[in-house]
Amino acid sequence: MEITFFGSSSRELENRHSVSFLVEDTYSNLLIDCGPGLMSGIFKANKKVNDINNILLTHVHGDHISSFAYFVWYRNIENFGNMSQNDLFVYGKKDVLDLAKYNVEHMYPEIKWTFEIHYCELDDKSIFECDTLKVEVFNSIHTVPCLGCVIESADKKIVYSGDTLPNDFLLEYAKDADLLIHDTMLMKRDFSLAKKTMHTISEDVGKIANKAGAKVLALVHIEPQIFGKENEMILEIRKKYNGIIMIPTEGTVYSI
Ligand SMILES: [Zn+2]
Ligand SMILES: [Zn+2]
Known part of the structure; x- marks a missing residue:
């Protein structure tokens, strides 16, 4: 599988976008979330809107869904006149699908x-398949209903936490993940803000990655105040987790 990150920030900035990434194998693809900078992220990564056939919307927050309708419109116009275009499959809980459709x-x-x-x-607890990608979802712990997911192809496994407080339930799904992509919004000193907004601090992400035995840990949904101080965040995680830590940025491609 190949993962292309279109965004990894908790907020839109001049050159950073909200969390969104594309998972692909030889036969299929799945886009996770449609935040406000999605289109720009897709173009920067040299991907085609047309080629994306499956989307999982994790929850209704603007940083995860606000570009959805525009994405659909763009997909239509990019392929104008080609009636053989592939259908688009959109997955999510009822509240997020109702909003997307509206x-x-x-x-x-x-x-x-x-x-x-x-x-x-x-x-x-749904399981669905996008051709050769098998996807299983689970509840995260957030201010609104929100999903995390496991994406498997061949014998490889990617796990995404979704926006969440530390989620022990995730551990069942994240066991021996080849890649764990986790909400790491803030560091220990900002614990109260992370708790209030229902996100995870770096130390807890380290504990979870360690318990799960994740081979690689990717940190996403990072607050802008951390940019430039990523090493401090990594040091907090390093106290709990010995595996590979990566902080993807816009356009980062990772293959497993
Ligand atoms: Zn959220
Ligand atoms: Zn978010």
Whole structure:
């Protein structure tokens, strides 16, 4: 599998985007979330909107869904006149799908889409397949309903925490992950803010990665105040976890 990060920040900045990434294997792909900088992230990574056929929307927060309708519109216009375009499959819980559908229908009521949009409702233990990618979701612990997920292809396993407080439930799914992508919003000194907004601090991410036995840990959803001080964050994690730590930026590609 190959993972391309379109964004890894908790907020939009001039050159940083909200968390979003594309997972691909030879036959299929799955886009995780559609934050405000998605399109720019896709273009920077030299990917084509048209080639993305499956999307998992983890929750309703603006940094994860606000570009969805525009993405759908762009996918249509990019392939204008080509009626053989692949359908788009959108996965998520009922609340996020209702919002996604509402946005598309109300932003673009005049459009005749060149492809079908299939909204596929998940519960907190759903398993679905995007061709050769097998996806299993689980509840994270956040201010609104939110999902984390396991993505498997061949014998490789990627686990994404979703936006979450430390989530012991995730450990069941993250065991021996080849790549654990975890919400690491802040460091220990900002514990109260992380708790209030229901995100995880770096020390706890280290504990989780260690317990799970994750081979590689990717830190995402990082607050802008950390940029430039990433080494401090890594030091906090290093006290708990000995594996490989990476902080992807826009356009980072990682293969497992
Ligand atoms: Zn959130
Ligand atoms: Zn978020």
